[in-house]
Amino acid sequence: MGLLTGKKILVTGVLTDASIAFHVARLAQEEGATVLLTSYGRVLRLTERISARLPQPAPVIELDVTSETDLAALADRVREHVDGLDGVVHSIGFAPESALGGNFLNTAWEDVATAMHVSAFSLKSLTMAAKPLFGSSASVVGLDFDATVAWPKYDWMGVAKAALESTSRYLARDLGKENIRVNLVAAGPIKTMAAKSIPGFSEFEEVWNARSPMHWDVSDPVPAAQAVIVLLSDWLPKTTAEILHVDGGLHGMGA
DSSP states (O other), X not given: OOTTTTOEEEEOOOOSTTSHHHHHHHHHHHTTOEEXXXXXXXXXXXXXXXXXXXXXXXXXXXXXXXXXXXXXXXXXXXXXXXXXXXXXXXXOOOOOGGGSSSOGGGOOHHHXXXXXXXXXXXXXXXXXXXXXXXXXXXXXXXXXXXXXXXXXXXXXXXXXXXXXXXXXXXXXXHHGGGTEEEEEEEEOOXXXXXXXXXXXXXXXXXXXXHHOSSOOOTTOOHHHHHHHHHHHSTTSTTOOSOEEEESTTGGGOOO
């Protein structure tokens, strides 16, 4: 029996096999789950190709989390493959180039709004779109980057992550009575496609090498993916509104 035997899990954000989301999908299948992926627009074909690298190719459902049409259609699109969901993984984040790289004081509201919509508000949108598919319990897990401090060059994406953290707590508050858990995994820096879009990403690696009490490998997304699997499982049935750090312990260190 695997940790997720019999569960049906929806995973967003699978674009490459180097991503945390890909390894969540892979481990979920290895632990007995049926996995569905989402993608949209021009990258949908890419997700379909990456799906073939999973132990079992997973269906890819079209979902743009900023599209009310796609959100409204999500439940029906999922039901074409499974009769419900036990878990959802939110691995979605985007900020325009002007919102990153040290341009914090000059970023226009329109670009800030895009970062907030895609990276934070979408946790609520995705959760509510999937809610009709949940049974007697469900687990929603989002991927985070510690927003308690300001990071070099992270700028408005850092603000969006702070909003994501707050959103997860309010969702946990309002959905707990329906036995829906909402948690985040705050991973250390991983060399993913998203990381490549962050100017000065190498500065994150330097910080972790200098301050983390445990060795941190920026090319290894598996520890973070394993934490997501545990939160999706039944082993933490009363854990909600939590941020589980998988960062080698850096979040607990001083200067």
